[in-house]
Amino acid sequence: MRLTSLTLAAALAAGGGTACAADWSDTFVGYRTGSKFAEPFGRNDIEKNIITLGHVSGYKYGSNFFNADVLMSDSADPAGRGSTNGAHEVYVLYRHTLDIEKTFGVPMKFGPVRGVGITAGFDLNAKTDAGYNSKKRMLVLGPTLSLDVPGFLNVGVYLLDESNAPYSTFTGVSTPRYSYDLHPMLGAAWGIPVPMPVVPLSFNGYLNWIAPKGKNEFGGGTATETNIDMQLMADVGVLLGGPKNTFKLGIAYQYWRNKFGNPTTARGAGAGPGATAKTPMIRAEYHF
Numbered sequence: 709m710r711l712t713s714l715t716l717a718a719a720l721a722a723g724g725g726t727a728c729a730a731d732w733s734d735t736f737v738g739y740r741t742g743s744k745f746a747e748p749f750g751r752n753d754i755e756k757n758i759i760t761l762g763h764v765s766g767y768k769y770g771s772n773f774f775n776a777d778v779l780m781s782d783s784a785d786p787a788g789r790g791s792t793n794g795a796h797e798v799y800v801l802y803r804h805t806l807d808i809e810k811t812f813g814v815p816m817k818f819g820p821v822r823g824v825g826i827t828a829g830f831d832l833n834a835k836t837d838a839g840y841n842s843k844k845r846m847l848v849l850g851p852t853l854s855l856d857v858p859g860f861l862n863v864g865v866y867l868l869d870e871s872n873a874p875y876s877t878f879t880g881v882s883t884p885r886y887s888y889d890l891h892p893m894l895g896a897a898w899g900i901p902v903p904m905p906v907v908p909l910s911f912n913g914y915l916n917w918i919a920p921k922g923k924n925e926f927g928g929g930t931a932t933e934t935n936i937d938m939q940l941m942a943d944v945g946v947l948l949g950g951p952k953n954t955f956k957l958g959i960a961y962q963y964w965r966n967k968f969g970n971p972t973t974a975r976g977a978g979a980g981p982g983a984t985a986k987t988p989m990i991r992a993e994y995h996f
Contacts, residue, residue: 732766733765737994738762738993740758740992741989742755742960742990744986744988748967750785755781760775760776760777761775762775762776773829775800779835781794781795797835801831805826806827809824820856821854824853829848830848832846842968843872846868848893857898858901864896867892869887870921872925891918892918895917898911911938914936915936917934934963934964934965935963935967936962937964941991954995956995957992961987962985962987962989963987964985965984972984
């Protein structure tokens with residue numbers, strides 16, 4: 709019943725995005741790399757190369773956001789038991805925000821808030837690695853406040869309905885799809901311009917604070933998860949005589965504690981120190 713309700717709500721909200729043509733849009737391909745990624749029950753000095761396809765657009769009644777990452781690890785995160793090849797992962801995320809004022813004509817501006825919406829969407833992932841082989845599915849639903857700042861700053865509280873069906877290459881056991889407890893998330897996303905005389909900068913990122921989701925599929929407890937990903941990007945395309953907001957280059961940093969709800973513990977116990985990542989990255993984007 710809970711899955712049906714969230715699915716229906718997500719479909720109703722997301723369906724609004726298909727009714728009208730986009731008033732504006734931004735699509736990009738990106739690349740980022742770092743050598744301090746981490747994985748629960750694994751190491752915290754993994755090198756990954758990540759290719760991204762992203763899209764954001766707005767229409768008469770709201771906005772859409774889509775992101776797909778292909779994450780390619782080095783051998784510190786092996787593709788299989790005894791493999792010298794790195795694991796590959798695909799992670800797909802979609803969000804639709806239905807603007808209440810634009811849709812129903814109800815004024816929603818107050819104080820620092822310039823808009824209120826209902827956000828719905830989903831996360832999907834598939835990873836082939838030496839241990840867990842994640843097959844995550846997650847539905848997201850909740851209110852979003854758009855704050856009155858240069859650029860944008862959106863803050864919301866969301867209900868998450870998450871499940872997984874991993875396959876262990878160590879034990880050869882495939883776990884039937886397991887649903888965690890419904891749990892809340894406090895989320896924020898921002899893109900703030902930083903005026904500079906020569907090269908325009910922007911400070912972008914997101915913060916997800918996710919409450920524990922009950923027992924995991926093996927009977928262990930889960931922990932509060934904190935995921936902060938932020939970038940300082942320079943619009944270097946203008947230095948080459950190109951149009952603004954086309955080619956961007958910058959630095960990024962991710963702090964991810966208790967990744968996927970796995971408690972960070974001492975080495976050799978539980979998820980180990982690999983459950984927390986502190987990852988500096990170099991990032992490049994081409995927008996079209």
